[in-house]
Amino acid sequence: MFRRDLVTQVENFHHFRRELGELEIVNKPVPDEEIAQTKQVPLRAENYPQGTIQGNIDALVAFLRQSGLGDIPGLRNIAEYVVLVHGDLLTGERIHQIQASRSIKDSPSVQFWSLIFVMGLFHLKMACADAIWKIFLMPSSSRDDPNLLINHIAQIRPRDTGTFTSKTGPGFRRMHEVIQHIGTVSRVDSQAVQYASLEDWAVSNPSWDDVVKLSYELARNNVADRQFHRNTLNALPIALRNQE
Template sequence: VVIFFGDLATFEHVMGVLQCQSIERTPWHRFQFVIFVMGLFHLKMACADAIWRIFIEPKLLQEDTNSLMAHLALNHPWETGKIGTNPGFRRMHEVIVHDGLALRLNTWTTELQNRDLTTTSLHDYAETAPTQQQIKEISNRLARFYVAGGDVDIYALRSQSPQRRDTQNENVVFALNQGDIGRVETLFPLWISIFQGTGKHKYSAHMIKFLMDVHFVYPDRLRKAVGHNVLVNPTGLPGKFRGVDWVEESMINLYTKHTFGGSGSNYTKKRVIDESTLIKIHHSRHDNIEQNF
């Protein structure tokens, strides 16, 4: 078995090959050994795009004082135009992370002020030297009462403070960075519904297929192989897991297509193919120069 990772366009190419070879006589010539697995880096990009479609793209929603665009006017005042039209993954990812951090800090401040009116900031609370048990108790309360759950009326929630609303994108990012594929799978049902509601039906269909294949189709050994290889950690540092498709994009496609693929009239398919065999040499040469000069 060869596990093949990639985005949905790659999946369509792989399926095209399998369909073309389906009339062949032997399993080898039918490429039955190829197992395609959806790349989770592109899934993370799709999550960020879905958040943009829900909270930023609708013009009427931008007039809400508790909207994400209203927060952007405070956090990214010079980028509201770009973010409102075509932010791209990196910029949108930063928006989600920064807004989430600000809302969580605001939530902590609100909860502490409800407990003690003399507490005006998190610095005041830190000076009281709280114990780990006290911090854990407050954290559990925040997760229970300040995060939207299944029994929450979202229409009534819109009139409440923004820190009571939760963006599930950060849950996916955290689980991916920690290499917790089990937690990622538990978030799939939620995102399947979100993707269907935002018009990203291909991703919702492939997420359903992924869950069905892993839990009901693949044998135990193949299931473990997929779970152990769908995320990798190139640096070996904690919290630095990445999808295999991220490695392909950043370490292979970036150097092959853009860095050493030529430019102008030299940017041809032949040039890209010829240079692809020298990518590791070019990469090692750059590392050598950076480390010694």
């Protein structure tokens, strides 16, 4: 990501475009020769009240039966398997409500424990964008530091700062664009660590190996990993953390 932002966004580094290649897939889960086409079965619409737990249960049972799955004669019993259900956060909440309401039943199929909710990528992005807004923009205490997010927003969208700090928020599209644009600028700007500016770095005529080496260093030092929550600085009180 560091390399791609630098090469695509900074004119002095456009000549490295041929070096970018394709995005690397790390830890590919399934070899190409083992990939099989997924069979898709279109289902007819069902009319059930989504505002009640029983209505959601009836809808799920109907969809499963349309797919030929269930615990009645003539359908395939999948008691020993799981069913992945994709959807938004509300879908996941309803599935969890169904499972909680059936927890005292004596049959796993009646308890619906075979249903595994999998959040869609788009809805995951929406949830992340909303979390960033609630943490870094909505609280009034998040606007007291010159390096905070709202001050970066003021640089690229000076007329929208009131929208981003309002109670209703900016909405997903604006928030997503801000995360994307400020993230790109921050990643590009971070690569001039040894020079006064990116222009000065370009004048020094760096090689592609230099760009790659720096990108790995930035990723190791600036991207949160699984140990981030254990970091001593992250565990400090907010006042001391801001001083650091």
